[in-house]
Amino acid sequence: MPELSVAVFATDNDQRAVLQVLVDGTSVARTVCSNPTMPLAANDPVIRRTQAFAPDVILVDIAAEGITAALRAVELLHQELPNAAVFAVGPMTQPQLIVSAMRAGVREYIERPTTTTDLLEAFVRLTSARRKPGRESSRGKVFTIVNAKGGSGSTTVAVNLALALQSVHESTALVDLAPLGHCALHLNLKPAFTVSNAITNLHRLDSELLHSFMARHDRGLQLLAGPAAPLALEPSAADFARLFDMMVGLFRYIVVDASSRLDSATRLVSSLSEKILLIAHADVASLWSAGRVAQYLGESGSRDRFALVLNRYRKVAGFNEAETEAAIGAPVLWRIPNQYFAVSTAIDRGIPLMQQGTTEIARSIAGLAELLTKDDLDVKRTKFSLFKTV
Ligand SMILES: Nc1ncnc2c1ncn2[C@@H]1O[C@H](COP(=O)(O)OP(=O)(O)O)[C@@H](O)[C@H]1O
Numbered sequence: 355m356p357e358l359s360v361a362v363f364a365t366d367n368d369q370r371a372v373l374q375v376l377v378d379g380t381s382v383a384r385t386v387c388s389n390p391t392m393p394l395a396a397n398d399p400v401i402r403r404t405q406a407f408a409p410d411v412i413l414v415d416i417a418a419e420g421i422t423a424a425l426r427a428v429e430l431l432h433q434e435l436p437n438a439a440v441f442a443v444g445p446m447t448q449p450q451l452i453v454s455a456m457r458a459g460v461r462e463y464i465e466r467p468t469t470t471t472d473l474l475e476a477f478v479r480l481t482s483a484r485r486k487p488g489r490e491s492s493r494g495k496v497f498t499i500v501n502a503k504g505g506s507g508s509t510t511v512a513v514n515l516a517l518a519l520q521s522v523h524e525s526t527a528l529v530d531l532a533p534l535g536h537c538a539l540h541l542n543l544k545p546a547f548t549v550s551n552a553i554t555n556l557h558r559l560d561s562e563l564l565h566s567f568m569a570r571h572d573r574g575l576q577l578l579a580g581p582a583a584p585l586a587l588e589p590s591a592a593d594f595a596r597l598f599d600m601m602v603g604l605f606r607y608i609v610v611d612a613s614s615r616l617d618s619a620t621r622l623v624s625s626l627s628e629k630i631l632l633i634a635h636a637d638v639a640s641l642w643s644a645g646r647v648a649q650y651l652g653e654s655g656s657r658d659r660f661a662l663v664l665n666r667y668r669k670v671a672g673f674n675e676a677e678t679e680a681a682i683g684a685p686v687l688w689r690i691p692n693q694y695f696a697v698s699t700a701i702d703r704g705i706p707l708m709q710q711g712t713t714e715i716a717r718s719i720a721g722l723a724e725l726l727t728k729d730d731l732d733v734k735r736t737k738f739s740l741f742k743t744v
Pocket residue numbers: 501503504505506507508509510511536613633665666667690691692693694695697698701715
C-alpha cells in the first residue's frame with residue numbers, strides 16, 4: 355500500500371509523465387495530481403485544487419528555462435500547504451540554485467534526471483523522520499563558526515556550543531570543515547572517517563551511511579570529522595550543498611567549525627546558516643581581520659546573519675563596541691571570558707568545558723546556546739539552568 359500521496363508540478367510534458375511513472379514506481383508513494391503549470395500567486399486556483407488532495411509530498415520540477423517560476427512555486431506551495439513536504443528536482447551543477455531552493459522551503463533536492471531509487475530514498479527519509487516522536491518535519495538549523503584569524507577560538511566555541519545544544523536537544527551534529535580538523539582532538543574522539551568520506555559517497559549517501567561516517571561523543575553529539583592532513587582535491591561547493599541538504603533533514607542543530615577556512619565551501623555553508631558567528635578578539639588586528647572575513651563571506655548574500663563573538667573578552671580602555679560594530683557591519687552578539695587555564699587544560703585532556711561542571715566559560719557558552727535557540731519551542735529550556743548553578 356503506497357504510504358505517501360504526491361502532487362507533481364512540471365511544465366514540461368515529458369518530464370511530468372516521467373516523474374509520475376518514477377513516483378508510482380517506488381511503490382511507497384503514488385501520484386494524486388499532476389500539474390502542467392506553476393502557481394503564480396497564493397490565490398492561484400491550482401493551489402486550491404492541490405490543497406483538496408492534501409498531498410504528503412509536492413514534487414516541483416526545476417527546468418532550465420523556468421528556474422524563477424519554479425522557485426516561486428516552491429515558496430508558494432511551502433507556504434500554502436504547510437503540512438506537505440516540498441521536494442525539488444533540478445540540476446546539481448548550480449550550488450546557488452540548490453541554496454535558493456532550500457531557502458524557498460524545499461525539504462529534499464533531488465538530481466535531475468531522476469531515478470526511482472533517488473525518489474524512493476527521499477520518500478523513506480521523510481516517512482522515517484515523521485515516525486520519530488517529537489521530531490517536527492521542519493529542517494534543522496545550521497550555525498557556522500569562523501574565526502577572524504587562526505587561534506581566535508573558533509574550534510573551542512564550536513565544540514562547546516555543539517555540546518550545549520546537544521544537551522537541550524538530542525539531535526545535534528558538529529561538522530568540522532577546518533583545513534585541518536581539530537574537533538576530534540577537543541572531544542577525545544578517534545574518528546575512522548571524515549567529511550571527505552561523506553562527500554565521495556554522496557551518490558549513495560543515506561542516513562545510515564552518513565551516521566556510520568560520524569563519530570559519537572559519549573554525550574550523544576555526532577561529529578563529522580575534518581581531515582588530518584590537507585586535502586589534495588577539495589570537494590566542490592555543490593557537493594557541500596548536497597551534504598548539508600541531507601544533514602538538515604536529519605539533525606535539529608548542525609554546528610560547523612570552519613575555523614580559518616575561507617573558500618567557496620564556507621561561503622556556501624554560510625549562506626545556508628541561521629547565524630554565522632565570527633570569533634574575534636577585541637584588538638585591532640583581530641577586528642581588522644573580522645571585517646575582511648565578513649566582507650568575503652558576505653558577498654554571497656549572508657551579510658545580515660553575521661554576528662561577532664568577542665572571545666577572551668575583558669574590558670579594555672578605549673575599546674568602543676559601537677564603532678567596532680559599525681566598522682565590521684555586524685552586531686556584537688556575545689562575549690566569552692578569558693580563561694586560559696580552564697580552556698587549555700580542557701583541550702589538552704580532551705574533556706570539553708561543557709563536560710566539566712560549571713565554570714564561568716561553560717556558563718557563557720550555555721548562555722550563547724540559549725540565545726541562539728530562543729525562538730525554538732522544542733528545546734528543553736530548563737536544562738540550560740544546569741550550567742548556571744554555581
Ligand atoms: N575563552 C578563552 N580563554 C582563554 N583561552 C582561550 C579561549 N578560547 C580559546 N582559547 C585558547 O586559544 C587557543 C586557540 O583556540 P582554537 O579554538 O583552537 O582557535 P581557532 O579554532 O580559532 O584557531 C586554544 O588553544 C585555547 O587555549
